[in-house]
Each structure stands twice: as C-alpha cells, then as structure tokens.
Amino acid sequence: MPAPLFAAILSWVFLGERVRVETWAATLVVLGGIAIVFWDGLARGTWDGDLAGLVTALCLAGNFTILRHRKHIDMVPATALGGFIAAGFLLVIGAAAPLAPDGRDWLVLAVLGFFVVPVAFGLITIGPRYITAPEVGLLMLVETVLGPLWVWLALGERASALSLTGGAVVLVTLAVYFTWRLRGPRGVAAAQSSG
Known part of the structure; x- marks a missing residue:
C-alpha cells in the first residue's frame, strides 16, 4: 500500500512538515517491494482488491496526517467508539443467514474484536x-508483508516466490531505516531528551 507516500505528501502539503530525505528513500524502496508483492496479484487479475487497497491507503494517510496535526488530542476513545459502532453494525448484518458465523468463528471474532483490533x-x-x-505508514507496511505469512500458517495458502521476494525487500528496508533513525544522531538526541 502506498500509505507512506500519500502520508508524506499530505504531511508536506497540509502540515508543512519537511519529510526527511531518508524517509523518502525508504518509502520509495518499500513501495518497490510492495509493487513486487502486488504484481503477483495483478497477474492473477485481482484488480478490485488492488483498487480497494489504494483507496484504503489514501484514507489511512489522511487519518495519520490528521492525527499528527492534532497530536495533543487523545483519539483512542474515538477509535474505540468507531470500533463499537462497526461491530454493532456487523453483528446485525452478520447474523443474516449466508453470513452467520458458526461456533468457532465467534471465538475468532471475539479474540479479534476484544484484543487484536483494539490494541x-x-x-x-x-x-x-x-x-x-509517513513513518507510521512505513510501519504499517509490516502488516502487508506479514499478511501472506499468517494466511499460510492459518489456511495453508503458500505465498509465491515473487511475494516473498517483495516482502523481504520491505522488511530489510524497514529494519535498516528504523535502526538508522534510532541510532543516528537525531534518534540518540531524541532518546536522551525524552529520557
């Protein structure tokens, strides 16, 4: 997902935040890795899902930018309220016959709803x-890469070699970028000022 790129552009345009060169570089390399992962999906003709992912990335970037702009306001309660509203809506819709979850599904939904999603x-x-x-967007891309791994572990659906290659590009880039940011002069200074 190009959420970090969208977030970088939105932060620059609306917040006047200067995005560091290394952040732009990491974003572009990571997007290359994500493109490799999604190339496999495009070859299979899953355009609907890819388009939905693009819109989701733009919405996430807008959300990150707004949260950054109003960082003094605690938005966790609003996020929780939104989750409860969505859960109530899905509970009513999901109870319909073709979508009704069975016993095991309720357990999975409970774990997701009460722990995974809220945290x-x-x-x-x-x-x-x-x-x-943009850095929040970069961190979120770990989920994009690990998603196929969870699907493989839970459903036995193996990721292609192309997807694994793209995922490796993303993970290595993020590890290098955030290690450098934490250990670089700015990261050390920030850690000392907060400690």
Whole structure:
C-alpha cells in the first residue's frame, strides 16, 4: 500500500512538515517491494482488491496526517467508539443467514474484536504523536508483508516466490531505516531528551 507516500505528501502539503530525505528513500524502496508483492496479484487479475487497497491507503494517510496535526488530542476513545459502532453494525448484518458465523468463528471474532483490533488501532492512533505520518505508514507496511505469512500458517495458502521476494525487500528496508533513525544522531538526541 502506498500509505507512506500519500502520508508524506499530505504531511508536506497540509502540515508543512519537511519529510526527511531518508524517509523518502525508504518509502520509495518499500513501495518497490510492495509493487513486487502486488504484481503477483495483478497477474492473477485481482484488480478490485488492488483498487480497494489504494483507496484504503489514501484514507489511512489522511487519518495519520490528521492525527499528527492534532497530536495533543487523545483519539483512542474515538477509535474505540468507531470500533463499537462497526461491530454493532456487523453483528446485525452478520447474523443474516449466508453470513452467520458458526461456533468457532465467534471465538475468532471475539479474540479479534476484544484484543487484536483494539490494541492494533489504539497503537496506530497513538503513533503519530511521536513519529511522523509517513513513518507510521512505513510501519504499517509490516502488516502487508506479514499478511501472506499468517494466511499460510492459518489456511495453508503458500505465498509465491515473487511475494516473498517483495516482502523481504520491505522488511530489510524497514529494519535498516528504523535502526538508522534510532541510532543516528537525531534518534540518540531524541532518546536522551525524552529520557
């Protein structure tokens, strides 16, 4: 997903935040890795999902930019309220016959709804207080790369060699970028001032 690129552009245009050169470089390399992952999907003709992913990336980037702009406001309660509204809506719609979950599905949904999603979105909501919107977008790409791994572990659907290559590009780039940011002169100074 190009969320980091969109977030960098939106932060620059609307917040006047200067995006560091190394952030632009990491974003472009990571997008190359994501393009490799999605090339496999495009070859299979899954354009609908790719278009939905593009729109989602733009919405996420806008969300990160707004959260960064109003970082003094705690938006975790609003995120929780949105989750409860969505859960209530899906509970009513999901109870319809073709979509009705069975016993095991309810357990999975409960774990997702009460633990995984609230913790994940709570941390995503807090993230822009401390790092830039493009950096939050970069971190979120770990989920894009690890998604096929979880699908393989849970459903036995193996990722292609092309997808694994793209994922490796993303993970190595993010590891190098964030290690450099934490250990570089700016990262050390920020850690000392907060400690």
